Amino acid sequence: MLDVILVGFMGAGKTTVGQVLATNYQRPHIDLDDEIITLVGQSIPQIFAQAGETIFRQWETQALQQALAKKGVLSAGGGVVETAANRAMLKQTHIPVIYLKVLPETVLSRLKGDTTRPLLQQGPAAVRALWQRRLALYEQVATHAIVTDTLTPEAISQQIYQLLA
Numbered sequence: 402m403l404d405v406i407l408v409g410f411m412g413a414g415k416t417t418v419g420q421v422l423a424t425n426y427q428r429p430h431i432d433l434d435d436e437i438i439t440l441v442g443q444s445i446p447q448i449f450a451q452a453g454e455t456i457f458r459q460w461e462t463q464a465l466q467q468a469l470a471k472k473g474v475l476s477a478g479g480g481v482v483e484t485a486a487n488r489a490m491l492k493q494t495h496i497p498v499i500y501l502k503v504l505p506e507t508v509l510s511r512l513k514g515d516t517t518r519p520l521l522q523q524g525p526a527a528v529r530a531l532w533q534r535r536l537a538l539y540e541q542v543a544t545h546a547i548v549t550d551t552l553t554p555e556a557i558s559q560q561i562y563q564l565l566a
């Protein structure tokens with residue numbers, strides 16, 4: 402069974418913190434975006450460009466289903482909460498779901514110049530609107546939340562460990 406699932410907006414640090422947690426506590430690390438890339442055999446920008454977001458979300462649901470049966474630390478993708486079936490899976494599981502909270506300003510600063518996230522390419526106003534719309538969705542699925550804007554990945558990893566101890 403997984404130990405913990407990390408959710409939150411793009412740039413919240415799910416991948417970074419998941420790697421630190423997994424290394425520190427000698428657990429496997431699973432990144433849902435990497436699982437999708439392996440499943441489909443294409444990069445995320447390629448999937449969005451060729452198949453579109455709706456199909457990407459279907460792959461994401463399949464990857465989540467598979468990941469929930471694995472062991473270790475799962476870093477979700479930022480949009481995992483977009484799909485009702487994913488929210489239901491996250492709410493039903495007994496695995497702790499940690500919401501890494503981050504302000505849009507922090508996201509925009511951390512991900513300035515990023516070209517790997519298709520939903521960031523529409524500019525700051527669109528990112529802020531997406532962030533606002535998703536707020537309640539992360540709250541719905543989370544068992545715990547950590548405000549991460551001013552914390553290092555190491556400090557966040559330690560807070561998660563303490564929350565789960």
Ligand SMILES: Nc1ncnc2c1ncn2[C@@H]1O[C@H](COP(=O)(O)OP(=O)(O)OP(=O)(O)O)[C@@H](O)[C@H]1O
Nearest residue numbers: 410411412413414415416417478479511552553554
């Ligand atoms: N706590 C932090 N403090 C400073 N920078 C951070 C922190 N966490 C992550 N970053 C930086 O922000 C960027 C995005 O981090 P990361 O890829 O972990 O985000 P993510 O939540 O996995 O995003 P996505 O939803 O797109 O998968 C990286 O450059 C990373 O180094």
Ligand SMILES: O=C(O)C1=C[C@@H](O)[C@@H](O)[C@H](O)C1
Nearest residue numbers: 411434478479480518519520
């Ligand atoms: O927030 C999102 O919708 C996304 C976040 C990334 O992790 C990737 O899953 C993809 O770029 C979509």
Ligand SMILES: [Mg+2]
Nearest residue numbers: 415416476478
């Ligand atoms: Mg990530």
